Amino acid sequence: xxxxxxxxxxxxxxRLAFAGFFYFSRKKQPVKYDIIEVNEEKxxxxxxxxxxxxxxxIKALRLLDKSRRSFLRGIFSRTTVISILLILQLxxxxxxxxxxxxxxxxxxxxxxxxxxxxVLYLVNxxxxxxxxVTWLILVMIAPLLxxxxxxxxxxxxxxxxxxxxxxHLVDDSSQxxxxxxxxxxxxxxxxxxxxxxxxxxxxxxxDFPAYQNTEVTYFPSGEExxxxxxxxxxxxxxxxxxxxFIIAEGEMWGEILRILEQKVREGVEVxxxxxGMIEFSTLSFDYTQRLEKxxxxxxAFSPISPFISTYYNYRDHRKIIVIDGKVxxxxxxxxxxxxxxxxxRFGHWKDTALxxxxxxxxxxxxxxxxxxxxxxxxxxxxPYLAKHNKKRKANGYVIPYGDSPLDTDKIGENVYIDILNHxxxxxxIMTPYLILDSEMEHALCFAAERGVDVRIIMPGIxxxxxxxxxxxxxxxxxxxxxxxxxxxxxxxxxxKVFISDDSKAVVGTINLDYRSLYxxxxxxxxxxxxxxxxxxYDDCIQTMRKSKRVTxxxxxxxxxxxxxxxLLVKTIAPLM
Numbered sequence: 001x002x003x004x005x006x007x008x009x010x011x012x013x014x015r016l017a018f019a020g021f022f023y024f025s026r027k028k029q030p031v032k033y034d035i036i037e038v039n040e041e042k043x044x045x046x047x048x049x050x051x052x053x054x055x056x057x058i059k060a061l062r063l064l065d066k067s068r069r070s071f072l073r074g075i076f077s078r079t080t081v082i083s084i085l086l087i088l089q090l091x092x093x094x095x096x097x098x099x100x101x102x103x104x105x106x107x108x109x110x111x112x113x114x115x116x117x118x119v120l121y122l123v124n125x126x127x128x129x130x131x132x133v134t135w136l137i138l139v140m141i142a143p144l145l146x147x148x149x150x151x152x153x154x155x156x157x158x159x160x161x162x163x164x165x166x167x168h169l170v171d172d173s174s175q176x177x178x179x180x181x182x183x184x185x186x187x188x189x190x191x192x193x194x195x196x197x198x199x200x201x202x203x204x205x206x207d208f209p210a211y212q213n214t215e216v217t218y219f220p221s222g223e224e225x226x227x228x229x230x231x232x233x234x235x236x237x238x239x240x241x242x243x244x245f246i247i248a249e250g251e252m253w254g255e256i257l258r259i260l261e262q263k264v265r266e267g268v269e270v271x272x273x274x275x276g277m278i279e280f281s282t283l284s285f286d287y288t289q290r291l292e293k294x295x296x297x298x299x300a301f302s303p304i305s306p307f308i309s310t311y312y313n314y315r316d317h318r319k320i321i322v323i324d325g326k327v328x329x330x331x332x333x334x335x336x337x338x339x340x341x342x343x344x345r346f347g348h349w350k351d352t353a354l355x356x357x358x359x360x361x362x363x364x365x366x367x368x369x370x371x372x373x374x375x376x377x378x379x380x381x382x383p384y385l386a387k388h389n390k391k392r393k394a395n396g397y398v399i400p401y402g403d404s405p406l407d408t409d410k411i412g413e414n415v416y417i418d419i420l421n422h423x424x425x426x427x428x429i430m431t432p433y434l435i436l437d438s439e440m441e442h443a444l445c446f447a448a449e450r451g452v453d454v455r456i457i458m459p460g461i462x463x464x465x466x467x468x469x470x471x472x473x474x475x476x477x478x479x480x481x482x483x484x485x486x487x488x489x490x491x492x493x494x495x496k497v498f499i500s501d502d503s504k505a506v507v508g509t510i511n512l513d514y515r516s517l518y519x520x521x522x523x524x525x526x527x528x529x530x531x532x533x534x535x536x537y538d539d540c541i542q543t544m545r546k547s548k549r550v551t552x553x554x555x556x557x558x559x560x561x562x563x564x565x566x567l568l569v570k571t572i573a574p575l576m
Contacts, residue, residue, distance in 0.1 A: 060254025325386030347491020396530030
């Protein structure tokens with residue numbers, strides 16, 4: 001502690017030019033750190049000890065000035081500029097159609113020809129029935145505009161380069177995601193259904209192997225996930241990779257950021273990847289630069305630019321953390337205070353997460369590096385692969401997987417349907433949204449009609465009222481088939497959980513809506529006969545006890561305007 005003592009002595013002779021000074025050993029001792037906060041006015045030092053037993057003492061770090069949201073800064077912000085430019089483009093398109101009115105006869109002929117061709121294409125397309133109906137309604141209302149919009153979306157303008165790049169990265173990384181033949185033989189002898197699901201993963205665009213020797217820890221709340229995450233971050237010795245849909249400054253992200261800053265000073269490589277849409281909402285457009293100033297490598301996926309494109313429809317909804325290639329996290333929890341109930345937005349926020357320790361972390365590492373490397377010349381994987389303990393005693397099989405909107409494989413939906421189709425006793429589901437295509441709706445109904453106890457837990461307090469009204473339009477048909485629906489009365493359910501027959505479970509980021517199943521980059525973990533499944537089951541039961549079952553009477557008693565809005569919005573459900 002001689003260096004620490006010297007620091008105190010120097011305060012009397014020299015003012016420090018920086019706001020905070022950090023002291024820790026050069027040796028990698030991630031258990032304990034001394035954080036020294038310097039107050040120049042009071043000429044004193046606050047010493048804070050952070051270790052794995054007292055992570056609640058961490059002082060949050062903020063990189064944004066609260067004044068940035070002032071009126072004048074809002075007017076002259078990049079958000080305002082981009083919004084104005086997007087509006088101008090829309091006005092130009094509208095003006096173009098007004099100009100075409102001078103050529104009404106020719107426009108009418110082209111309009112009819114395009115409408116006929118569009119209808120023929122939609123009737124023979126492979127898209128789901130509800131999506132076809134949505135497009136047909138649009139073409140019926142505005143034949144020319146609807147047809148041109150369909151052509152625009154199908155030509156891949158705006159994201160063709162992204163698609164080609166992602167396919168290349170998936171091909172390059174396939175060598176690191178190979179099934180273990182011994183694991184496959186063991187799976188085949190244990191169960192035919194899970195073995196066949198692994199066969200499907202092998203044939204899909206992505207290569208997601210099944211792993212043994214992986215310990216799984218289930219967190220039934222964002223608070224428990226947060227506390228364990230801080231402990232694991234403090235143990236990092238080589239690198240920390242983080243990929244999230246939402247990051248918002250506050251207590252949760254502030255404490256994590258404080259730890260990340262310390263780890264950078266220790267020599268740990270830290271990368272943070274977040275979805276570019278939050279530059280409009282929770283973060284600033286220069287937030288990556290702010291992170292880089294404290295030594296964190298940062299990127300925003302698909303940042304918003306002032307050009308209209310279907311590119312923006314594809315968001316990075318994944319939540320992935322990889323620490324030294326040995327520990328991985330996923331689940332529904334984003335890095336914002338509502339996820340740990342530090343702020344109250346929609347009552348009590350119910351969420352879930354997983355921690356993996358062992359071989360299965362390799363898949364999440366590769367998924368992260370694929371997304372990170374989209375803007376890199378090459379993807380580097382091998383230096384980050386960890387040597388796993390082959391003697392680790394862990395029951396069951398673990399399959400981390402991702403889903404991409406840039407291919408034709410609906411992996412997220414197919415895994416859910418596979419669980420429903422092979423269930424014998426029960427399937428319990430937690431989801432914040434319920435906007436179903438015909439295949440998922442049929443699978444839910446058919447499972448219940450076969451005698452399977454299908455239960456869906458949804459929010460009692462929604463975060464988005466219109467999608468919530470839309471979700472309730474599916475309730476009657478599901479309940480007639482025998483599906484039981486529960487509303488979490490304390491607040492909002494953000495968890496994405498499937499569990500079946502005490503043997504299979506999925507925890508991840510994939511909601512039961514078109515956004516997750518068709519338009520977003522997603523990830524999840526499929527588990528078979530792992531010990532954590534018992535914890536997932538207990539959590540579902542506890543959540544149902546805090547929920548109220550929906551009856552036909554309560555459904556019929558909804559206000560008339562909610563029923564009408566739900567029915568109207570259902571015609572454009574794929575856009576929600």
